[in-house]
Amino acid sequence: MGLHKRVLIANRGEIAIRIAKAAKALGMESVAVHASIDAMSLHTRMTTHVRPLSQDGVGAYLDGAAMIDVAKQMDCDCIHPGYGFLSENAKFAEMCAAEGVVFVGPPASALTLFGNKVMARSLAQSCNIPVVPGSSATLSSVAEAQGIGESVGYPVMLKAAAGGGGRGMRVVASAEDFKEALERCRSEAMAAFGCDDVFMEKLIERPRHIEVQILADAMGAAIHLYERDCSVQIHNQKVVEIAPAAGLEESLRQKMQDDAIKLAKAASYVNAGTVEFLVSPEEGSYHFIECNPRIQVEHTVTEQVTGIDLVATQFQIAGGASLENLGLADQTNIAAPRGYAIQARIVAQGVGVITGYKEPSGSGVRVDACGYLGYAPPAQFDPLLAKLICTSQIGGSLTDAVTRTLGALDEFQIGGLPTNLAQIRAILEQAEVCSGDARTSFMTEHPDISIMAAQPPSGDTVGFLEQQATKLMGPGSRKATVPLESHLPPLELSDSASGVECPMAGNVVKIALVERARVKAGETVLVISAMKMEAAVPAPCSGTITALQGVREGDDVIAGQIVAAITPDTGDAEQDFVARDPNETWTLVLDEVKTLQRLAEERLAPGSTDPGVVRQRSRGKLTCRERISLLLDDDTFQEVGSIAGFATYNEEGGIEAFTPANHVGGWGKIDDHTAIVCADDFTSRGGHADGAIGSKSRYLDQLSIELQAPSIRLLDGSSGGGSVATMVPQQQKVGESDAQESSGAIKAGRPRVTGGGGSFLPGHLGSELYTEQLSTVPVVNVLLGSVVGIGAAKAVLGHFSVMVRDIAQLFVAGPPVVSHAMGYDITKEELGDWRIHCTNGS
CATH class of the missing domain: 3.30.470.20 (ATP-grasp fold, B domain)
Structure with missing residues (x-):
């Protein structure tokens, strides 16, 4: 017969380009076809000729009659189906033969045989090839599936009897899961292959997925081109493929290769195909699962290690060439794989x-x-x-x-x-x-x-x-974004309604939305097919469907498209909330936040017995929250970082104790004008801070710039610097310390330190931020106690610094440090109260 002259490529994308290149290398012309949405796809520019298809979307590439019409109009003498779409459609192969157009692939009889996975299993068993335990026929009902599942043992795998490529497959872990899984499998199978027959196999735990590439001619000769490892998969979709398979026991490898040839000959197979197995290395066993009667997506790795162009070989065998003509008479003609x-x-x-x-x-x-x-x-x-x-x-x-x-x-x-x-x-x-x-x-x-x-x-x-x-x-x-738009007008939602939103772009394969009908939260109301998988869209809440956009089965939808409105009836929201698993909501987190906020507020509330708070009140001083409350207009304070601090949890995960941050801040109104305010809480951990609290302080300074609002700092204590004397235990000699980092809520006499001390030292001074703040908004510092360390630095980084008589002092290092360094005792008033700073002119 010889090579054909012109091929119609009944496919799209990269495989259509691959076929076009192989045809060109053989001196053949090629014709590309495309749905209207594919008019700008690259494969339409890689062929000798191009023709549009009348249908759009996936359906255009599944219309066998239209493909043959274009082939005859363009004087094509053969059709290459690639993979997917019509590649395993026996009826299409028969139509090609009836019209005198050669189908580049196996005969219709082989497509029929291997297109039915149940028939393929039966043939393998007749050849003494091991198969996975499972159903001997397609499943007729959920009850039958449950019975077989009980007999072979769970978990099991449901598979589409027609087709492959990972579509129409679901793992079922128990009898209760069959109804939904069987429905989804049948729907995916019908959409992908035009047949909703499904069968069952026992799920093999942790196997390797190994497939053998075969070539066979019309004279009955068959060879293998070694194997590929396709074990890395997502949702049964291969992601990474390797040739040859590494680490296989050699006798096991040889048995699979021999069985692949045995199966091909028993089926009178012609052209390229792939026989797939699941391998259990620990047991040294393997099971046949299917034969894919077409070129595979991963044929490329076999080409690389053997040097054989599989697509060109497909054309040559379809043109009547024997394996002997191609120099592939038997297995001895096939060199060992050249690397990986x-x-x-x-x-x-x-x-x-x-x-x-x-x-x-x-x-x-x-x-x-x-x-x-x-x-x-x-x-x-x-x-x-x-x-x-x-x-x-x-x-x-x-x-x-x-x-x-x-x-x-x-x-x-x-x-x-x-x-x-x-x-x-x-x-x-x-x-x-x-x-x-x-x-x-x-x-x-x-x-x-x-x-x-x-x-x-x-x-x-x-x-x-x-x-x-x-x-x-x-x-x-x-x-840039794809100019995808729905052809339907957007659905307007009332304030009380929730929308049924499409989570992705795709095609609607099932819709269960009827206006005025009642639905329950979580009930599947829409099924979308995208990227070879189906996604069930649940009702977001219980209620009545009060509006529909008009989407129908077969329509394309875009991500975020609202297709229906559900309005909860009286009591629905409460019932939905009770029915939901708290672990699947934010309820537990929000409850924890409320508990931490409550503990933080109770610590400073009137009547608090916290030692630090009692000491503060005994000095006639207010707490940080009381100071903020008096400064701001009523009910205007919006706190930032209200739960910063350290908590102790019991064995059940409940909060036992909480030490809040020593720094409280946020924004509010002063005479109806927005202001940023922060106040130090010297009663908490002696004013000591960590990195999180340092970041909180920096954030408030940045916020004042962004909001163009004055910043008011109510300083009392180290403002994040900590007390060196308190935080670092005494050392007998350099490098010696019993300091250990504590965890949970801070207790008296147990400061939080890490090795040589726990004070927070920023990675940089933040000069640029302070410079920007001082040049942008007013900054006022009010000293309400002994202000030391980082607090002292903050006190001078402002336009106005106010010291309160008799209770305010300002110094870089406190009396204990000065006494140790200078050798004499000094009080904090002598070191830096308001009189000292007024005398110094500061």
């Missing part, structure tokens, strides 16, 4: 416009991608932007390949769009990945990585590229 190759899937983690784009390059670095500057990836499709493939030197180790991949990640710039680049780096830095022993439970075992959000670019190279992009495009350009 790693593929990292770079995906979009949200919507946006790419405002900066540069792929890494260099020896052993390959990128298959569809991104470019200005591209806005449509949210309704697979979020894959690029595949980064890095190969070790010939004979190199897996560690070499990991190191090369990490280096390439440092050079990969994708600006303006949240991606998983940082997450990929975190994955590759884990020891089990570098040693080749990652399991499918990797993300569960590393929850910090699994929930890692997109991060801004880091590293010198990408940082430089981002900087240059900002200069060229303007400062506002880095915040």
Whole structure:
């Protein structure tokens, strides 16, 4: 038959580009197709010809009849389906054959067989290939599923019988979970594959996911191109793939390779395919799970270690070539893998416009991608932007390949769009990945990585590229967003209503919203499909649906779109609150805050027996809160950092005691004018402060600048400096101290110290802040006691400093320090009361 002349590529994105390049290398012409939303996708610029499709969205690429019509109009003699969409659709393959257009892939019979996972399991069993225990047929009801689940033992995995790619899969831990899980699996399977049949398998704990690449021709010959390790997955979606699989016991590896060829021959398989297994290394066992009758996303790593172009080989076999014609007559013609190759899937983690784009390059670095500057990836499709493939030197180790991949990640710039680049780096830095022993439970075992959000670019190279992009495009350009808008008018909410909000952009696959109907909080009212997964949207509260936006199943929605209004009826809010788990709300935190605030206020309340407060009152002095209350207009004080301090907790997590900060501050009104006010509490810890309290004081100074409000400091004590004599225990000789850091609430005679002392020393003087404050707003210092240390420094950093007769003193170091240094006793009045400072002219 020979090679075909022109191929229609029934796909989009990076795989369509990959197919176009392979066709061009073979001297073939290519035709790209696209939905209207994909008109600006890169694959439409990489082919000989391009044609639009009449449908839009995902449906455009699932319309087999439309694909064949375009193929015939463009005189295409073959169609390459890529992966996903129509690639495993047996009916489509039959339609191609009926119209005289060659389907580049296995025959319809093989698609039918392996498109039904239950039939594939049965074939594997007939070939004495081990399979995972599970159902022998598709599930017909929840009751049947529960019965089988009890027999094989929980947990189990529900799987779509048709298709793959991680879609239509759910783990079920108990019989009670079947109803929701079965419904979601069937819905995802129907949306992705047009068939909602689901079967069940026992969940294998912590396996490795190993797959064998096979090639077969129409003459009955079949070979393997070794295996790939695809164990690192998120929601059953492969993220990092490696070829060959490291650390496998050689006899186990050989058995899987032999079984893969055995299965291909038993199925009369033709073209490229992948036979997948779950491996339990500790038990030395493996189980067949499925055969993917198409090119895989991760075919690239096999190409890198074997030197065989799999897509080109697909075209050649579809053109009638035998493996012998291609120099691949039997397994002895296949050289051993040349080192290791790693593929990292770079995906979009949200919507946006790419405002900066540069792929890494260099020896052993390959990128298959569809991104470019200005591209806005449509949210309704697979979020894959690029595949980064890095190969070790010939004979190199897996560690070499990991190191090369990490280096390439440092050079990969994708600006303006949240991606998983940082997450990929975190994955590759884990020891089990570098040693080749990652399991499918990797993300569960590393929850910090699994929930890692997109991060801004880091590293010198990408940082430089981002900087240059900002200069060229303007400062506002880095915040470009996708021009996504709903075609429906926004829904206005009344003051009493809560909105049902779409958490992400996607396609509505199920809607259970009926105006005037009653719903309960947490009840699923909407299901959105995005990035190959379905997300159930719960009702935010109980109540009656009082307004609808008019969204229907099949409509596209955007993140934040309000599709319905729910108005709580009498008693609904109270019932919802009682029904909620306190651990899933802020209730416990808010209760703790209230307790700490209460303890702080009770300490200074009238009748308080706290020793420091009693001593303050015995001197005829007010507490810090009383001073603030007298200074400000009634009920205007807004406190900052009300719970700064130290608390002691009991074994149940309850608060036993609390020592509040020695610094109280915030803002309020004086004769109806805003002012920043802070007051020292010398009764708390002798005025001693730590870094948090120092930051609190600095924040209040900054706040006065931002609000353009005068700052009034009511100084009493060290104002954060602490007492050297009190805070540092006596030392017999240099370096000797029994100082230890205490924890919890501060008790009398047990100061909080760390080694040589616990006083807070800022990392810098803050001169710039004080200079700005003094040049911007009025600053008034009122000395209401012995002001020492940092407090003394603050006392002179103001426009006005007022000392109160008979009770105020000002000195840098107190009498104990002076007496020790000078050798004679001195009182605090002699050292620095108002008379001294007036005499000195200060």
